Amino acid sequence: LPPGPRRLPIIGNLHQAPSELPWRTYQEWTKKYGPIFSVQYGLTTVIMLGTHESADALLNKKSSIYSSRPRLVMAGELVTKGFHVLLMTYGQKWRTHQKMQASCLNIRQSQAYRPLQDLESKQLMHDLLHSDDFAKLYHRYTASLMFGLSYGKRSPAGDEPEIKGADQVNANFLDAAKVGRNIVDALPVLNYLPAFLAPWKHRAERFWRLESSLHMSNLRFGMSTPSWNFTKQITKMKEAKDMPEIEVAYDIGIIYEAGLDTTNMALEIFTLAAVLNPGFVETAQRELDAVVGSDRLPTFDDQHNLPYITAVVKETLRWRPVSAGGIPHSVITDDEYMGYRIPKGATVIGNHWSIHMDEAVFAEPQKFLPERWLENPNLPLHAFGFGRRVCTGQHVSQNSMFIIVARLLWAFRFEHVYKNGVRLEIDDMAFTSGFNSRPLPFQVHFEPRSAAHKSVVEKSWAEADKDINNILSQMGTV
Numbered sequence: 407l408p409p410g411p412r413r414l415p416i417i418g419n420l421h422q423a424p425s426e427l428p429w430r431t432y433q434e435w436t437k438k439y440g441p442i443f444s445v446q447y448g449l450t451t452v453i454m455l456g457t458h459e460s461a462d463a464l465l466n467k468k469s470s471i472y473s474s475r476p477r478l479v480m481a482g483e484l485v486t487k488g489f490h491v492l493l494m495t496y497g498q499k500w501r502t503h504q505k506m507q508a509s510c511l512n513i514r515q516s517q518a519y520r521p522l523q524d525l526e527s528k529q530l531m532h533d534l535l536h537s538d539d540f541a542k543l544y545h546r547y548t549a550s551l552m553f554g555l556s557y558g559k560r561s562p563a564g565d566e567p568e569i570k571g572a573d574q575v576n577a578n579f580l581d582a583a584k585v586g587r588n589i590v591d592a593l594p595v596l597n598y599l600p601a602f603l604a605p606w607k608h609r610a611e612r613f614w615r616l617e618s619s620l621h622m623s624n625l626r627f628g629m630s631t632p633s634w635n636f637t638k639q640i641t642k643m644k645e646a647k648d649m650p651e652i653e654v655a656y657d658i659g660i661i662y663e664a665g666l667d668t669t670n671m672a673l674e675i676f677t678l679a680a681v682l683n684p685g686f687v688e689t690a691q692r693e694l695d696a697v698v699g700s701d702r703l704p705t706f707d708d709q710h711n712l713p714y715i716t717a718v719v720k721e722t723l724r725w726r727p728v729s730a731g732g733i734p735h736s737v738i739t740d741d742e743y744m745g746y747r748i749p750k751g752a753t754v755i756g757n758h759w760s761i762h763m764d765e766a767v768f769a770e771p772q773k774f775l776p777e778r779w780l781e782n783p784n785l786p787l788h789a790f791g792f793g794r795r796v797c798t799g800q801h802v803s804q805n806s807m808f809i810i811v812a813r814l815l816w817a818f819r820f821e822h823v824y825k826n827g828v829r830l831e832i833d834d835m836a837f838t839s840g841f842n843s844r845p846l847p848f849q850v851h852f853e854p855r856s857a858a859h860k861s862v863v864e865k866s867w868a869e870a871d872k873d874i875n876n877i878l879s880q881m882g883t884v
């Protein structure tokens with residue numbers, strides 16, 4: 407096996423498993439043990455890949471054998487009953503569901519959603535004129551965009567019941583999937599215990615009831631709205647007609663959930679970078695002023711003339727990865743790498759944090775340097791994962807990132823907040839632990855760059871067509 411910290415009998419390295427920001431400990435272990443190391447968590451062998459080269463060699467280049475998922479009894483079997491695409495093992499069932507989701511999220515189809523991203527981002531810019539609560543407003547944007555595309559209704563307030571329900575489902579999922587939270591994941595044999603001896607089963611049943619009823623009622627709602635949406639597209643597919651309705655409802659529901667709380671986290675990270683690195687903000691604003699001027703908002707059509715903005719988006723996704731610890735893969739046959747054995751069934755994790763900080767690929771990786779993407783357009787972007795399990799929603803996400811980052815930089819200055827004359831300092835390494843990682847709350851003031859910029863934001867929102875049915879009816883399958 408690849409080297410790693412010393413193991414104890416039976417528990418292996420469980421006593422050393424880091425719970426806070428584990429990806430940073432694993433980065434240290436990469437420095438100590440090399441680009442590939444192994445740990446033993448109970449019965450599970452975990453292979454950690456800490457450099458671009460090792461992750462690319464296995465998870466991308468040998469994707470046909472590295473694309474399964476480890477067994478998660480609580481989150482995968484009890485809470486979502488095998489319907490969650492992210493957790494499905496590699497095989498025909500996953501392929502079918504991935505195909506159904508990709509029919510809505512592939513690169514070509516994703517371009518069709520830009521009119522809705524245009525509208526929602528106009529509301530976002532307008533909201534930011536009146537409030538600095540950017541985390542809440544970014545979340546409203548992603549929620550409204552994803553609910554709109556999935557089911558056909560906008561969420562102008564951001565606290566509509568369909569958002570609160572989905573936020574609760576996401577919180578439950580994170581709880582269920584958390585490493586070390588559920589003993590049954592460490593010892594799956596415990597799942598044979600009757601419910602009265604297995605308290606996690608009650609919790610799982612509660613989570614399942616909430617999530618399945620939400621996805622089913624959203625599916626019905628999506629069928630009832632007047633225009634095209636993901637629900638109508640996916641339910642018409644031949645594959646959908648051959649399966650129970652609940653399975654189809656989960657495919658749409660998982661797209662909605664996956665898009666609800668990810669891109670907004672990357673936008674929080676952009677805001678963190680912008681307030682702490684005024685140098686790149688100035689460069690970006692020079693590009694925007696030259697290409698767009700000050701009497702209109704940037705649009706998607708400007709993208710090919712805004713290479714620096716595209717580089718800012720990539721650097722945001724690299725600098726502080728949302729999926730910092732990586733989503734675990736599993737290998738389906740024995741393999742070998744650098745002379746080490748990788749046993750069939752091992753969990754294999756590309757540690758995004760350490761890969762994004764790999765000095766062999768990214769010079770001065772701690773620095774936020776969009777220029778690196780212009781100097782070397784072939785730099786690898788790993789933020790969306792690896793091989794066949796790469797994020798299905800990456801194109802929708804990158805389009806949202808582009809239009810919002812371009813418009814934020816065009817419209818605002820990002821200023822530190824002062825209390826009683828004292829500047830509130832911001833720590834660019836203070837992040838949450840968990841499946842996805844976001845900055846701990848911090849404050850920024852969004853100041854319009856000029857009265858002219860402010861009035862363009864106001865006018866763009868006032869004049870925008872806010873009728874989602876008009877917008878969706880022009881989409882459909884492209």
Ligand code: HEM
Nearest residue numbers: 492664665668669672728729733790791792795797798799
């Ligand atoms: C910045 C935003 C996002 C990031 C960083 C992100 C990251 C990821 C990562 C790392 C994976 C797992 C890849 C792997 O296993 O190697 C993943 C899977 C997935 N993502 Fe995203 N994602 C984002 C936004 C979205 C959005 C907006 C959607 C939906 C529209 C979405 C839908 C999915 C789905 C359905 C999967 C499951 C893929 C599978 O296992 O078959 N993601 N994402």
